[in-house]
Amino acid sequence: xxxxxxxxxxxxxxxxxxxxxxxxxxxxxxxxxxxxxxxxxxxxxxxxxxxxxxxxxxxxxxxxxxxxxxxxxxxxxxxxxxxxxxxxxxxxxxxxxxxxxxxxxxxxxxxxxxxxxxxxxxxxxxxxxxxxxxxxxxxxxxxxxxxxxxxxxxxxxxxxxxxxxxxxxxxxxxxxxxxxxxxxxxxxxxxxxxxxxxxxxxxxxxxxxxxxxxxxxxxxxxxxxxxxxxxxxxxxxxxxxxxxxxxxxxxxxxxxxxxxxxxxxxxxxxxxxxxxxxxxxxxxxxxxxxxxxxxxxxxxxxxxxxxxxxxxxxxxxxxxxxxxxxxxxxxxxxxxxxxxxxxxxxxxxxxxxxxxxxxxxxxxxxxxxxxxxxxxxxxxxxxxxxxxxxxxxxxxxxxxxxxxxxxxxxxxxxxxxxxxxxxxxxxxxxxxxxxxxxxxxxx
Numbered sequence: 412x413x414x415x416x417x418x419x420x421x422x423x424x425x426x427x428x429x430x431x432x433x434x435x436x437x438x439x440x441x442x443x444x445x446x447x448x449x450x451x452x453x454x455x456x457x458x459x460x461x462x463x464x465x466x467x468x469x470x471x472x473x474x475x476x477x478x479x480x481x482x483x484x485x486x487x488x489x490x491x492x493x494x495x496x497x498x499x500x501x502x503x504x505x506x507x508x509x510x511x512x513x514x515x516x517x518x519x520x521x522x523x524x525x526x527x528x529x530x531x532x533x534x535x536x537x538x539x540x541x542x543x544x545x546x547x548x549x550x551x552x553x554x555x556x557x558x559x560x561x562x563x564x565x566x567x568x569x570x571x572x573x574x575x576x577x578x579x580x581x582x583x584x585x586x587x588x589x590x591x592x593x594x595x596x597x598x599x600x601x602x603x604x605x606x607x608x609x610x611x612x613x614x615x616x617x618x619x620x621x622x623x624x625x626x627x628x629x630x631x632x633x634x635x636x637x638x639x640x641x642x643x644x645x646x647x648x649x650x651x652x653x654x655x656x657x658x659x660x661x662x663x664x665x666x667x668x669x670x671x672x673x674x675x676x677x678x679x680x681x682x683x684x685x686x687x688x689x690x691x692x693x694x695x696x697x698x699x700x701x702x703x704x705x706x707x708x709x710x711x712x713x714x715x716x717x718x719x720x721x722x723x724x725x726x727x728x729x730x731x732x733x734x735x736x737x738x739x740x741x742x743x744x745x746x747x748x749x750x751x752x753x754x755x756x757x758x759x760x761x762x763x764x765x766x767x768x769x770x771x772x773x774x775x776x777x778x779x780x781x782x783x784x785x786x787x788x789x790x791x792x793x794x795x796x797x798x799x800x801x802x803x804x805x806x807x808x809x810x811x812x813x814x815x816x817x818x819x820x821x822x823x824x825x826x827x828x829x830x831x832x833x834x835x836x837x838x839x840x841x842x843x844x845x846x847x848x849x850x851x852x853x854x
Contacts, residue, residue, distance in 0.1 A: 414515035415506050424494030429502055435511050436486040448475050462508055468501045469493055483520055484527030532835030533562045547672040552622050561787045562834050568605050569830040575602055579820045606804045609797055612787050619789040625676040626776055629705035636711045637736040640759045642679040663697050673776045702726050707775050709734050714741040717749055727752050732771050793833050800829035
């Protein structure tokens with residue numbers, strides 16, 4: 412089957428690129444242009460016509476990439492045409508008339524590249540991350556993964572375990588022969604070394620996932636403290652409704668920001684108070700859940716009625732900044748109990764000290780991302796496979812000490828398999844769908 416899709420962005424543009432991959436790619440070009448395929452990798456101007464009537468659709472550039480030296484490993488053609496909606500639809504309609512040609516599914520070109528051995532699974536994921544990158548730090552992370560440093564690390568660990576597995580299986584195959592004591596010691600040392608490396612990789616504060624998904628900031632606090640006003644101020648636009656009526660915000664409102672190149676997802680939450688309203692109670696529960704899962708909490712309180720008992724005191728204990736709003740109404744110094752928290756006095760009404768709050772947020776961001784050079788995990792999938800690999804490796808060490816080699820070999824095999832699944836070295840069909848469905852069509 413031959414697939415085709417618009418690979419450039421949807422909407423009107425100066426140029427649009429339609430990509431075709433598969434055994435019928437050459438036939439598509441011949442049918443649309445009435446000429447032979449052009450020289451490989453040479454931009455060639457051609458008239459693109461209706462297949463049946465030969466009526467001119469557009470004039471554009473054809474580039475031919477013969478397999479296996481192409482992105483997917485198959486024959487690929489790119490048609491560069493004018494980016495009007497009618498032009499794109501007309502060309503796609505003509506391609507669909509050719510036998511065994513169909514529209515590509517999301518990520519199908521990259522999926523073919525993976526299946527044909529052109530890229531590994533980590534590189535496939537990094538391509539998706541590069542396309543969706545909104546900030547410089549996200550782009551840099553995606554590029555680093557594309558360069559293959561992570562793949563090399565996981566492959567090296569896997570190779571070490573495979574070598575150990577050959578020793579264990581040799582012992583199983585020849586039980587009458589005792590393994591030299593030096594070999595047993597080396598097996599234990601090497602497997603322990605791999606386990607220590609995996610544990611070190613896992614102890615990364617989830618920086619890679621935070622960069623990819625965004626640093627989560629939750630604005631929490633009692634009603635009418637100015638949480639929605641703060642969200643609007645930080646976003647420089649009217650994201651949330653602001654009202655003097657307590658309890659206006661019932662649900663979580665999120666917006667994506669770029670703060671000094673760092674991706675941030677900032678959430679305005681329902682004001683927390685005792686309420687009998689069922690909808691408001693659900694909103695308050697969502698607020699507390701959001702605060703619990705946030706990387707940073709901005710606890711907003713009214714300067715005239717500060718009460719940090721109960722839930723607020725708990726929230727302020729970890730990764731939180733106390734934001735004391737309406738400081739223009741404050742006539743006296745802050746209570747010493749309040750001053751002991753990391754805090755900033757602001758007035759959203761007078762736009763006072765907002766810059767100080769932003770500096771504190773930036774400081775928290777930079778502290779969180781300080782270890783970005785050592786990032787190897789960017790998705791929960793990677794983390795879960797590493798956790799499983801480490802668990803099986805611990806089991807292997809325990810069984811190996813007891814000289815239960817048959818069971819030890821199975822644990823070592825499973826540990827190796829989980830490392831392999833990160834880069835796609837083993838059968839990974841069950842996870843391909845979830846990975847490539849996140850791609851845009853045409854990639």
